[in-house]
Amino acid sequence: MKPYAKFKFLLYVAGEAPNSVLAVANLNALCREHLPGRHEIEVVDVFKEPKRALADHIFMTPILIRLAPAPVRRIVGTLSQEEKVLHALGLEPVAA
Amino acid sequence: MTPKKRATSNPSKARTGIEGFDEITDGGLPRGRTTLLSGGPGSGKTIFALQFLVQGARDFKEPGIFVAFEETLERLTANTRGFDWDLRELERKKKLCFIDAQPMPDLVQSGTFDCSGMLASLGAQINAMGARRIVFDALDIVLELLPDLATRRREIHRLHEWLVANEITALITSKTGGDEGNSLTFMQFMVDCAVTLNHRVEFGVSQRNLRVQKFRGSSFHENESPFVIGQGGFDVAISRILGRVDAAVTNERLTSGVKRLDTMLSGGYYRGACVLITGMPGTAKTTLSGAFAEEACRRGERTMFVGFDSHGTEVIRNLSSVGIRLERFAKSGVLRMVSARTITGSAETLLVRIKSLATAHRARCLVIDPVSTLSRSGNELTAHSVAERLIDWAKAAGVTMVCTSLIDEMNGRTEEPTNLHISTLADTWIHLNYLVQAGERNRGLAIIKSRGMSHSNQVRELILSDAGVTLSDIYTAGGEVLMGTMRWERESAERTAGEVAEVASKLKHVSLDAEEAVLKVRAKSLQTELMAKKIEKSLLVRMTASRKGEVSRGRIRMRELRGADAAKRERE
Numbered sequence: 001m002k003p004y005a006k007f008k009f010l011l012y013v014a015g016e017a018p019n020s021v022l023a024v025a026n027l028n029a030l031c032r033e034h035l036p037g038r039h040e041i042e043v044v045d046v047f048k049e050p051k052r053a054l055a056d057h058i059f060m061t062p063i064l065i066r067l068a069p070a071p072v073r074r075i076v077g078t079l080s081q082e083e084k085v086l087h088a089l090g091l092e093p094v095a096a
Numbered sequence: 097m098t099p100k101k102r103a104t105s106n107p108s109k110a111r112t113g114i115e116g117f118d119e120i121t122d123g124g125l126p127r128g129r130t131t132l133l134s135g136g137p138g139s140g141k142t143i144f145a146l147q148f149l150v151q152g153a154r155d156f157k158e159p160g161i162f163v164a165f166e167e168t169l170e171r172l173t174a175n176t177r178g179f180d181w182d183l184r185e186l187e188r189k190k191k192l193c194f195i196d197a198q199p200m201p202d203l204v205q206s207g208t209f210d211c212s213g214m215l216a217s218l219g220a221q222i223n224a225m226g227a228r229r230i231v232f233d234a235l236d237i238v239l240e241l242l243p244d245l246a247t248r249r250r251e252i253h254r255l256h257e258w259l260v261a262n263e264i265t266a267l268i269t270s271k272t273g274g275d276e277g278n279s280l281t282f283m284q285f286m287v288d289c290a291v292t293l294n295h296r297v298e299f300g301v302s303q304r305n306l307r308v309q310k311f312r313g314s315s316f317h318e319n320e321s322p323f324v325i326g327q328g329g330f331d332v333a334i335s336r337i338l339g340r341v342d343a344a345v346t347n348e349r350l351t352s353g354v355k356r357l358d359t360m361l362s363g364g365y366y367r368g369a370c371v372l373i374t375g376m377p378g379t380a381k382t383t384l385s386g387a388f389a390e391e392a393c394r395r396g397e398r399t400m401f402v403g404f405d406s407h408g409t410e411v412i413r414n415l416s417s418v419g420i421r422l423e424r425f426a427k428s429g430v431l432r433m434v435s436a437r438t439i440t441g442s443a444e445t446l447l448v449r450i451k452s453l454a455t456a457h458r459a460r461c462l463v464i465d466p467v468s469t470l471s472r473s474g475n476e477l478t479a480h481s482v483a484e485r486l487i488d489w490a491k492a493a494g495v496t497m498v499c500t501s502l503i504d505e506m507n508g509r510t511e512e513p514t515n516l517h518i519s520t521l522a523d524t525w526i527h528l529n530y531l532v533q534a535g536e537r538n539r540g541l542a543i544i545k546s547r548g549m550s551h552s553n554q555v556r557e558l559i560l561s562d563a564g565v566t567l568s569d570i571y572t573a574g575g576e577v578l579m580g581t582m583r584w585e586r587e588s589a590e591r592t593a594g595e596v597a598e599v600a601s602k603l604k605h606v607s608l609d610a611e612e613a614v615l616k617v618r619a620k621s622l623q624t625e626l627m628a629k630k631i632e633k634s635l636l637v638r639m640t641a642s643r644k645g646e647v648s649r650g651r652i653r654m655r656e657l658r659g660a661d662a663a664k665r666e667r668e
Contacts, residue, residue, distance in 0.1 A: 014212030022207070046213040050220030053213055059197045060238070061213030074200055076241075078207030088204040 007031070007039040007089070008068035014061040015047045019078050023062035026079040034091050109314075110158065110229065110265040113151025114144070116332030120317040121308060126288045128263040129312075130256055134272045134280060135293030140304065140325055141269040142167070143176070144293065145231040147329040148267055150181045152229045153191035158265075160229035161193045161221055163214075165237040169194045179329050190225050199241060208243055211251050215258045222262060230259070232268045239279050248279040256286055288312040294320075303442055306332055322481075324448040331448050350461075350496055353387025353420075356567035357526075360543055360552035365524055369547075370487045371498045372467075372519055375528030379539055380558055380565070381500035384528070385463045386415040386422065387565050388498050392461040393425035400432045400459040402450055404469040408433030411465075419564035432457045436469070443470045443482040451489055459495060467499035467518065483518045523547045528558065531579050538579035541567060557583065 011027055013020035024043060031039040046053040046061055056065070066073040066089060079085050109123030118124045125131045125148070135141045149160035164172065172194070173183050186192035197214065221227065232255075242248045259266045270280055272292070284290045290309040295302065305320040323332040349364040352371075358364040365371050365388075373381045382405070392399045401422075403411050411433065412422045425431035434453055436446065446469075454462055467486075471479035490497040499518070519525055524546040530537045539558040543551045556567040557579045571578035571586045578586050 012213055014210065014216065017210060017212055019208055019210050020212075026207075046216035050216045051224075054195070054217035054221060057196065057200075058217060059214035060199075060209045060211060060241075061216075062209060063213065073202070073204065075204045075206055076199075077205050077209045080207035084204070084206045088206070 005038070005069045007035050007066065009039065009041045010056075010065040010067055011041060011043045012053060012056070012058045012061055012063045012065070013043055013045055015045055017061065020062045022078040022080065023064070026082075026085075027064060030079065030082065030085060034086065110152065111156055112148045113155050114147055114330045114332060115328070116321065116323065117306070117330065120306075120321060120332065121289075121311060122315055125265055125267065126311070126314070127265050128260075129288040130259050130266040130268060130286075131289040131291060132283050132287040133267055133269045133291050133293065134284070135269075136272055136295060139293040139295040140323075140330070141271075141293060142172070142233055143179075143325055144330055145233055145267050145269050146172070146176060146181070146183075147179075149192060149229055149231055150183070150186065150329075153186050154181075158228035159191045159193075159225050160231065161195060161218065161225075161227045163195045163197050163218070163230065163232045164234075165197050165199070165232070166234035168196055168198065179327060181329070193221060193225055193227070195221070197238075199238065205241060208247055209241075211238070211254060215255070219258075219262070222264065227264065229265045230267070232266070234271065235268050235283075236270045236280070245279065249282055252279060252283055252286065284309065289314075303444070322442075322444045324442075324444045326445075326448045326452060328452070331451075350388075351391045352384070353389075353391040354384070354565045354567060356556065357384075357541070360554070360556065360567075361524065361546055362550045365496060365498075366548065367496050368491060368494045369496060369523035370490060370518075370521065371496075371524045371526065372522035373498065373500045373526045373528065374519070375500075375502075376530060377502060379528035379530060380560055381502075381528060382411065382465050383415060383418055383420065383560060383565060384526070384558075385465055385498045385500055386411070386420045389431065389461065389463050390415075390420045390422055390425070392496075393422070393430045396430065397460040398430055398432075398458050399425070399461040399463070400434060400454050400457050401463045401465070402434045402436050402453075403465050404436045405465065407435045417562065418560045419562050432459070443479045446470060447482045447486055450486065454495065455493075462490060462495050462497045464497065464499045466502045468501045480518075484521060487518065487521050519544075531577060533577075533579065534582055536580045536582075540570070540577075540579065 009027065009031075011023065013024060027041060031041065044052060046058060060076050062076070062078065064075045064079060064085075066075075073088060075085060075088050106123030108127055109118075109121065109125065110127045111118050111124040133141050133144060146162065149162055152158040152160050162172075167175070176183060183192065183194075187194065195218070218230070222230070235255075239248045239251065242251060255268075268283065268287070270283065272280060289311045292307050292309055293304070294307075295304050297303070304323050304325070306323045307320045308316045308318070321332050323330055325331075346367050348367040349358075350367055351358050351364045352361065371388075373384055375381045382403075386401075389399050389401050401408070401411065406414070408426070412426060415422055422431055422433075426433055432453070434450075436449070450462075450464070464486075467483060470482055470486075487497070489495075499522070501518070522545075525544040527542050527544050529540045529542070531540050539560075540555050541558045542555045543553075545551075555570055555577070557570045559566045559568055568583070571583050
C-alpha cells in the first residue's frame with residue numbers, strides 16, 4: 001500500500017433517502033480523518049442520472065465505489081461500521 | 097389453438113402465452129400487478145419467467161425487462177438454447193432487455209442499504225424501451241443481503257409500491273425451502289397472484305406440478321396441474337371442462353381398414369372419434385390399427401403411428417406380412433412412424449411429445465400402440481389424466497385416434513380392461529380375444545360399444561393372411577363357438593351336405609317331371625273320351641225328339657185321313 005496514493009471515490013445515492021444521507025456523512029467524516037487532502041469524492045444521485053447508474057450496475061443504494069487506487073472496490077450500505085470500511089479500503093489503522 | 101383464442105378477451109390479464117397456464121388463470125397474469133412465482137431449485141422458475149417475457153415481446157407486443165440476480169446473460173442464453181426463443185435477436189430489437197444485477201462477489205457491505213438505486217435505474221430503462229413486463233429473477237438473493245427481516249420487508253414493500261406505481265406487469269421469482277421463508281411468506285401475502293412450482297420424484301419418475309395459490313379478483317383452477325418443459329417451453333396440462341367439444345362433430349365415417357368391421361359398425365369409425373382396441377398380447381391389435389393407418393394414408397390423410405413396443409421399421413415389416421403395406425406411405429411422408437420406446441420420462445412427457453409431434457406432422461389420424469404404456473410404473477397416478485387429456489386434445493384437434501390397449505392375461509376377466517379407465521372415454525371399443533379350442537388359438541373380435549351408431553352384436557373370427565385382415569362368421573353349435581379348423585370342418589361338412597341335397601332335389605325334379613307328363617297324357621285321352629260322350633249324348637237327344645215329332649205328325653195325318661174327330665183336333 002502506497003501511503004500517499006490519492007483516493008478517488010464515486011458514491012451513488014438515492015436522493016435524500018436516509019441511508020444515502022447517512023452514507024455521505026460517514027464518507028466525508030472518514031475521509032477527513034484518514035485521508036486528509038488526498039481524496040476526491042463524486043456523489044451521483046441515481047434519480048438524476050439513472051442511465052449512468054444502470055450502466056454502472058447500481059442496484060443497491062447507497063454504494064461506494066473506490067475507483068483509485070486500483071483495484072475497483074464496492075462497498076454497499078451506510079458505511080456506518082468504520083472498521084469494516086477501512087479494512088475494505090485498505091486503510092487499517094497502523095496502530096492496530 | 098383453441099385455448100389461446102379463448103383467453104384473448106380478458107383485458108385485466110397479461111397473457112403469458114404458456115400453453116395451459118392462461119387457461120388455468122382465465123387469461124394470464126394480473127395486468128399491471130405483481131405475481132410471485134416460487135419453487136424449489138430446478139423447478140423451472142427462470143424458464144417460466146423468461147417465457148412470459150419472450151412470448152410477451154414476440155407475440156403480444158409487450159416489451160419486457162429481465163432483472164437477473166442469479167445468472168449472467170451468457171448463462172441464461174446458454175441454458176435456453178434448447179428452446180426456440182431467440183433472446184439475442186429480441187434484445188437487439190429492443191423488445192427484451194437483460195439487466196445483470198448479480199451482487200458482485202467482492203462486494204463489501206457496511207451498514208444497511210436499499211433498492212432505490214435499482215428502481216431508479218429500472219425506471220429509466222422502462223421509459224426508454226416502453227416496457228410493459230418485468231421479471232425479477234431470484235429476488236431472494238438480494239433480500240438475503242439485507243440484515244434483518246424488517247429491512248427485507250421494507251424493501252419488498254418499496255419494490256411493490258414502485259411496481260404498482262409504474263403499472264407494469266411484474267413477475268418475481270423466489271426460491272422456497274431456505275431460511276428466507278419469512279420474507280417469502282410476506283411476499284405471498286402482498287402480491288396479487290402467487291404461483292408455486294414443484295418438482296418431485298414419484299417411483300423414480302420426475303413429475304412437475306404447477307399450482308396457482310392465489311389470484312386476487314379472479315377465478316382460477318386451484319388444483320395442481322402437471323406441466324412439462326418441452327421444446328416450446330412450458331406446457332401446462334389442464335383437464336378441460338368435460339363435455340366441451342371444440343371440434344365440429346361430423347357424421348363422416350372412416351373405414352377401419354377391414355370391410356366387414358365397417359359393416360359391423362354400420363359404416364366405420366366416426367371422424368374425430370377415439371377408438372379403443374383392447375386385447376391380450378398377440379390378438380392382432382397392432383394389425384387392426386395398422387389396417388386403419390393404411391387406409392388413412394391411402395386417402396392421403398397425414399397419419400402418425402406411435403409405437404411403444406417395437407421400432408417403426410419393425411412395425412412396417414411385420415404388418416407387411418399380413419398385406420398391410422405402409423412402407424410407401426412412410427417414404428412419401430404421409431405416414432410418420434414414431435418409435436416411443438426410447439422416450440423415457442413421465443406420462444406427461446410422453447403426452448407432450450406425442451402432441452408436439454402430431455402437431456408438427458399435421459396429423460389427421462393417429463395410432464397409439466399401445467396407450468397402456470402410459471401407465472407403466474411410476475405413472476399410475478397421472479396416467480389416467482394424461483390419457484384423458486390425450487383424448488380431449490385429439491377431439492379438440494379433430495384427430496381420429498386409434499389406441500390399442502394391452503390387457504394382462506391374468507386380469508383379462510376384470511370389467512375394466514385398462515387401468516387407464518379410458519374405455520369410458522372411448523367412442524368405439526373393440527375387444528379382441530383368443531378362443532382356445534381343440535388345440536388351437538383363434539382370434540375373436542367383438543364390438544363392446546360404439547357410440548352413436550348401430551353396431552353388430554356378433555363375435556367374428558379375425559383371420560390374418562397375407563392378403564390382409566378379414567373377418568369371418570363363427571359357428572355356434574350346441575352352445576359351443578367354433579373357430580379356426582373346427583369352423584372349417586363344419587363349413588366343409590355343410591358344403592358336402594349341401595351337394596347331396598342338391599343332387600337329391602334334381603332327381604326328385606326329374607321324376608316329378610315324368611309323373612307330370614304321364615298325367616298330362618291321361619288328361620288328354622280323358623278329355624277326348626268326354627267329347628265323344630258329349631256328341632253321343634246330343635245325338636241321342638236329337639234322335640228322340642225327331643222320333644216324337646214323327647209320331648205326333650203321323651197321328652194328325654191319320655186323323656185327317658179318317659176325318660171323324662174334328663173337335664179333338666181343335667183342342668190340340
